Amino acid sequence: MSVLIQNGALVLPEGPVRADLRMDGGRIVQIGPDLPAGDSQVVDAAGKLVFPGFIDTHTHFEMNKGLPNETADDWRTGSMAALAGGTTTVLDFAEPQRGCSLRSALETWHKRADGVASCHYGFHMTIKDWDSRIQAELKDMTAAGVTSYKVYMAYDNLRLSDGVIYEVLKATAAEGAVVGCHCENGDLVTAGIAAQRAAGNLGVEAHPLSRPPLVEAEAVGRYLAIAELAGAPVNIVHLSTRRGLEAVRAARARGQKLYVETCPQYLLLDDSLYGLPDFEGAKYVFSPPARSRDDRAALWEGVAAGEIDTMGTDHCSFDFHGVKELGRDDFAKIPNGLPGVEHRPALMYHFGVGQGRMTVSDLARLLAENPAKLFGMWPQKGCLAVGSDADVVLFDPARTWTITAKEQVQAVDYTPYEGMTLTGRPEAVFLSGRLAARDGKVLLEGQGQFVRRGKSQFWR
Numbered sequence: 001m002s003v004l005i006q007n008g009a010l011v012l013p014e015g016p017v018r019a020d021l022r023m024d025g026g027r028i029v030q031i032g033p034d035l036p037a038g039d040s041q042v043v044d045a046a047g048k049l050v051f052p053g054f055i056d057t058h059t060h061f062e063m064n065k066g067l068p069n070e071t072a073d074d075w076r077t078g079s080m081a082a083l084a085g086g087t088t089t090v091l092d093f094a095e096p097q098r099g100c101s102l103r104s105a106l107e108t109w110h111k112r113a114d115g116v117a118s119c120h121y122g123f124h125m126t127i128k129d130w131d132s133r134i135q136a137e138l139k140d141m142t143a144a145g146v147t148s149y150k151v152y153m154a155y156d157n158l159r160l161s162d163g164v165i166y167e168v169l170k171a172t173a174a175e176g177a178v179v180g181c182h183c184e185n186g187d188l189v190t191a192g193i194a195a196q197r198a199a200g201n202l203g204v205e206a207h208p209l210s211r212p213p214l215v216e217a218e219a220v221g222r223y224l225a226i227a228e229l230a231g232a233p234v235n236i237v238h239l240s241t242r243r244g245l246e247a248v249r250a251a252r253a254r255g256q257k258l259y260v261e262t263c264p265q266y267l268l269l270d271d272s273l274y275g276l277p278d279f280e281g282a283k284y285v286f287s288p289p290a291r292s293r294d295d296r297a298a299l300w301e302g303v304a305a306g307e308i309d310t311m312g313t314d315h316c317s318f319d320f321h322g323v324k325e326l327g328r329d330d331f332a333k334i335p336n337g338l339p340g341v342e343h344r345p346a347l348m349y350h351f352g353v354g355q356g357r358m359t360v361s362d363l364a365r366l367l368a369e370n371p372a373k374l375f376g377m378w379p380q381k382g383c384l385a386v387g388s389d390a391d392v393v394l395f396d397p398a399r400t401w402t403i404t405a406k407e408q409v410q411a412v413d414y415t416p417y418e419g420m421t422l423t424g425r426p427e428a429v430f431l432s433g434r435l436a437a438r439d440g441k442v443l444l445e446g447q448g449q450f451v452r453r454g455k456s457q458f459w460r
């Protein structure tokens with residue numbers, strides 16, 4: 001049945017526009033003033049904002065499967081949490097086992113997500129090994145709709161050498177794919193952890209000290225140098241520091257094509273949290289760590305200046321009890337990651353739009369339009385346009401509510417945003433034209449579809 005959203009303010013790139021929007025057959029079929037109801041089901045959106053479904057291009061669902069540090073959210077709960085909070089598409093990181101093919105990881109991720117996911121989804125592919133066999137698989141990945149990759153400069157079980165990253169960038173650029181990088185200098189992290197341990201600092205406070213801002217900034221500069229040599233446009237994920245942003249600015253001033261993601265945790269949290277009593281700081285152990293207030297201010301400046309392109313969550317949820325606690329005696333053993341997929345749109349509306357740091361169109365650009373363009377989904381997703389997928393969020397800008405772990409959908413025993421009272425919340429979430437979530441509760445489970453993505457559409 002077709003659905004007509006009437007009287008809402010449609011969030012378009014040029015600003016909010018009062019218009020009606022009709023959805024039918026999974027697509028947006030009509031946009032205009034005062035559309036006749038006909039036989040459509042009518043939804044009154046007076047006083048509401050109508051956003052394109054939000055896209056989170058950085059999740060880790062069902063990570064470390066079968067291990068003691070397995071993530072709390074699997075595909076079922078992670079995708080439900082996304083949908084409940086207005087995110088209609090996620091891109092998750094598929095990761096091959098050591099020495100295994102990209103194809104094997106793709107199959108595993110499909111097995112986990114297909115028929116299970118409640119929001120639409122796609123996969124980035126993590127490159128852990130590199131040889132001619134893996135390189136030959138890139139074409140298969142493109143054909144399978146996987147057009148983005150991730151490399152790591154840190155984590156001993158994941159990181160690649162600079163030479164290998166260079167080869168990966170050349171080969172993936174030839175496919176029109178984009179590579180995101182976890183930019184932290186792995187050797188310096190190892191040294192930082194060793195130094196903290198040697199000094200007897202085994203508590204949570206040692207986490208940010210072991211990976212200070214320069215560890216990120218150096219890696220950002222190095223990654224961009226490798227990318228420039230390789231002639232590849234690249235993506236920097238979870239940028240957290242002023243110094244890292246300065247490296248980005250310098251590269252852009254030289255004319256380099258690059259894209260930058262930051263995450264709500266780097267805009268809203270800070271490193272004072274590591275001093276919380278009773279090991280509570282472990283809830284904020286993720287990498288790169290939460291930073292100083294100055295770094296946070298720099299990132300907001302970057303958002304205001306249009307220097308940040310996308311805002312993912314890096315949702316990687318570990319229970320505090322039993323899992324974060326693996327590191328009670330040694331901060332370096334605390335599983336790195338935090339939940340966020342459920343609350344990103346409301347947090348960014350409240351702290352971004354509500355506090356005058358961005359417009360509603362900026363929010364749509366950072367959380368929908370740019371992710372869709374960078375990751376080959378535009379204009380199928382990321383915009384309100386005739387012919388686009390009918391993934392649509394009706395957002396109540398006046399609704400005041402409080403984030404609590406007790407009421408969240410994500411299946412983790414805490415939220416880093418506990419007790420934050422926000423103004424603005426997704427009210428109704430339409431997935432392919434069907435009402436799929438309302439007031440933070442999922443109504444339609446398991447209806448997510450795999451998004452076969454095309455090449456990146458670079459806009460700068």
Ligand code: URP
Nearest residue numbers: 182286287314316336337
């Ligand atoms: O601490 C984090 N960010 N864990 C998830 C993996 C990653 O580095 O993105």
Ligand code: ZN
Nearest residue numbers: 182237238287
């Ligand atoms: Zn990372």
Ligand code: ZN
Nearest residue numbers: 058060314316
């Ligand atoms: Zn991540």
